[in-house]
Amino acid sequence: MQLMVVKNYHELSLEAAKFILKKIRRLPTITLGLATGGTPKGTYENLVLDYERNQTSYRDITTFNLDEYVGLEPTHQNSYRCYMDNHLFNLVNINKNNVFIPNGNVSDLEKECKRYDQLIKDKGGGDLQLLGIGKNGHIGFNEPGTSFESTTHVTELTLSTREANARYFESIEQVPTHAITVGLGTIMQSKEILLLVSGESKKVALARLLSGKVDEHFPASILANHPNVTIIADEAAVSKGG
Numbered sequence: 001m002q003l004m005v006v007k008n009y010h011e012l013s014l015e016a017a018k019f020i021l022k023k024i025r026r027l028p029t030i031t032l033g034l035a036t037g038g039t040p041k042g043t044y045e046n047l048v049l050d051y052e053r054n055q056t057s058y059r060d061i062t063t064f065n066l067d068e069y070v071g072l073e074p075t076h077q078n079s080y081r082c083y084m085d086n087h088l089f090n091l092v093n094i095n096k097n098n099v100f101i102p103n104g105n106v107s108d109l110e111k112e113c114k115r116y117d118q119l120i121k122d123k124g125g126g127d128l129q130l131l132g133i134g135k136n137g138h139i140g141f142n143e144p145g146t147s148f149e150s151t152t153h154v155t156e157l158t159l160s161t162r163e164a165n166a167r168y169f170e171s172i173e174q175v176p177t178h179a180i181t182v183g184l185g186t187i188m189q190s191k192e193i194l195l196l197v198s199g200e201s202k203k204v205a206l207a208r209l210l211s212g213k214v215d216e217h218f219p220a221s222i223l224a225n226h227p228n229v230t231i232i233a234d235e236a237a238v239s240k241g242g
């Protein structure tokens, strides 16, 4: 795992966008795995700014999002479909037929998980997976204890994850209890991984990840087994001396 430490969230967002743009320019048909949440917002902002300035084309790109809440309509303002439309897809020239996000609002969730996982497999696992990390080490919504072999599945969100995401809802009761997430085994099939870590609240998680100890109780630790991982972290997220 390569670690790049930058000064603050602003720099992290610039560096992450630069990293992704370099890959897009090198491979205009790239398949990207995308994350939502607070951390990548600035990265998407920079991708959109670049699009406005340089018209980097997204026309031939395919994207797969990591996760979606169960029970929210895709048009719900807190759905990850809506997040992606608002932060990226509606603002660049991406072909929406090449945009994939699990649908958490179907009656047969198992079937949806299988369908989604197969779509990713058909794309060879993807070229670059963008990730954030939860305080408990979750990646996607793979909570502690998730099998390292897992494929796309329905997961019960932990209280700490629901609390962290309650900031986007009126109250914690409104935060869905379940989500569909791409599994750890599927994430590992991406040829390359870019993990973004920002802020003091992620310090303990980052230190644990960098310790290199691989443990199913800390899902992100699986990344130590991947041959091509870059971590961009800001100074607040990096422990002194670590």
Ligand code: F6R
Binding pocket: 034, 035, 036, 037, 038, 039, 040, 066, 067, 131, 132, 133, 134, 138, 139, 140, 141
């Ligand atoms: C979201 C996702 C999650 C987040 C993680 C960190 O698609 O996959 O693993 O990356 O919960 O969220 P933030 O960035 O809000 O701290």
